[in-house]
Amino acid sequence: MMFTKSMILFSFSALFGLVSSLVLADSKSALTAEQFEKLRGLIKPHPGEDKWAEIPWTSQLWDARRQAAAQGKPILLWEMDGNPLGCG
Amino acid sequence: MSAFSDPEIIRMAQKQYIAVVGDDWYQRRRDDEEGRFFRSVADQGPRKGLGGTTRQGIYCFTAAGKLLAYCNNIDPEKMRNAVKKGLTEWRLLPESERRPGEVAVDNSPGSDARYSRRPPTDGLILNVYARILDHDAKGEVCAGSCKIVGGDRASRDHMWLTRADWKSLVPDRPVSGATIPLPESIADRLVRYHLVDNTRGEPPLWQREDVRSRHLNLMIEHVSDSSVKMQLEGAVLLATDADVTRADRGFDVQLLGCLRFDRRRQAFDRVDIVAYGKHWGDGAFTKGARKGKSPLGIVFELARGDTPADQVPPQGAREIAEYLGRLNR
Numbered sequence: 241m242m243f244t245k246s247m248i249l250f251s252f253s254a255l256f257g258l259v260s261s262l263v264l265a266d267s268k269s270a271l272t273a274e275q276f277e278k279l280r281g282l283i284k285p286h287p288g289e290d291k292w293a294e295i296p297w298t299s300q301l302w303d304a305r306r307q308a309a310a311q312g313k314p315i316l317l318w319e320m321d322g323n324p325l326g327c328g
Numbered sequence: 329m330s331a332f333s334d335p336e337i338i339r340m341a342q343k344q345y346i347a348v349v350g351d352d353w354y355q356r357r358r359d360d361e362e363g364r365f366f367r368s369v370a371d372q373g374p375r376k377g378l379g380g381t382t383r384q385g386i387y388c389f390t391a392a393g394k395l396l397a398y399c400n401n402i403d404p405e406k407m408r409n410a411v412k413k414g415l416t417e418w419r420l421l422p423e424s425e426r427r428p429g430e431v432a433v434d435n436s437p438g439s440d441a442r443y444s445r446r447p448p449t450d451g452l453i454l455n456v457y458a459r460i461l462d463h464d465a466k467g468e469v470c471a472g473s474c475k476i477v478g479g480d481r482a483s484r485d486h487m488w489l490t491r492a493d494w495k496s497l498v499p500d501r502p503v504s505g506a507t508i509p510l511p512e513s514i515a516d517r518l519v520r521y522h523l524v525d526n527t528r529g530e531p532p533l534w535q536r537e538d539v540r541s542r543h544l545n546l547m548i549e550h551v552s553d554s555s556v557k558m559q560l561e562g563a564v565l566l567a568t569d570a571d572v573t574r575a576d577r578g579f580d581v582q583l584l585g586c587l588r589f590d591r592r593r594q595a596f597d598r599v600d601i602v603a604y605g606k607h608w609g610d611g612a613f614t615k616g617a618r619k620g621k622s623p624l625g626i627v628f629e630l631a632r633g634d635t636p637a638d639q640v641p642p643q644g645a646r647e648i649a650e651y652l653g654r655l656n657r
Contacts, residue, residue: 295338299348302433309433314415
């Protein structure tokens, strides 16, 4: 069978389009439902990772002061730039 | 974080102290009784905040404001010693200073509105977790590793939605199969304040010009008398240079989420969003990023809202008007 120039060009164009779409699909693939669940489990705090959370932190210094006065206890303040219960 | 994982420190904090956290950005600025009280305690220690500098650290003190011990070291042994010293100094005080009810504390101290934050009334609080990720030998996504202590753990933040925000997520007449753009104020907030790498410290936030592309849509999956189920999907490209290849910091990220609105309770009972993509670069307080582009994952979920930890304001809430989209653009 003889291939005309236009047939060859069309074939190359179609092949190029297919390859391009595969590359684009791979680099910009949307998250799937399966990935969603797996990523959720990976990203969220793992059991035992946040032992500091076993301490009953309050986030209001004045409330802590009131409780300390009422209970006869000292105050332990963890003061950071960025709330310690927040980032990092 | 690692020092407060020490079992002995945890035990002392649980049983013998009233434990409280503070964000020094607010505490060293607020001009009210709480701010003055905090600074009067801090000034007894080595960090006196000269020139407005940080007063961060671990403080042990009495309700009357007497400093017992101070430490600014995350080494567990050093912190343990400081916390123990606080208890030792406490026990050396006259009983009259330690007796329950002996110290009078004002019930209504007043509050400097410029530097105090409460969640919006009738709003929503979302927990936001971020974690560096990697790929294992099989190419599967796994947790990443970091040379910075704690940098491999899930970081935490909150996202606030006002009542007007969350109401704008649900059309008046929802139709299954319809797609609507994520409302602008929510999209802007989610992207610029929460698609950030805060795993090693306070992150740099994205400026408006860093948002190179943003496509975030809500697809209404199912409508019934009892609920409206929606799927959030989209993609965002953030970069500190218009030529992304030259940007020293960026995030190329996909998002997928499930939201459910309970029509009878007129409230959201599910918000679960995952953001995943390649991040690069670091900020002034987040040094130690992995070289090149590496996977970063972020999860948003509905918080219960009834614990002290739930009340912690978003990192971005320092500029609250801009955070909530109340400034003119």
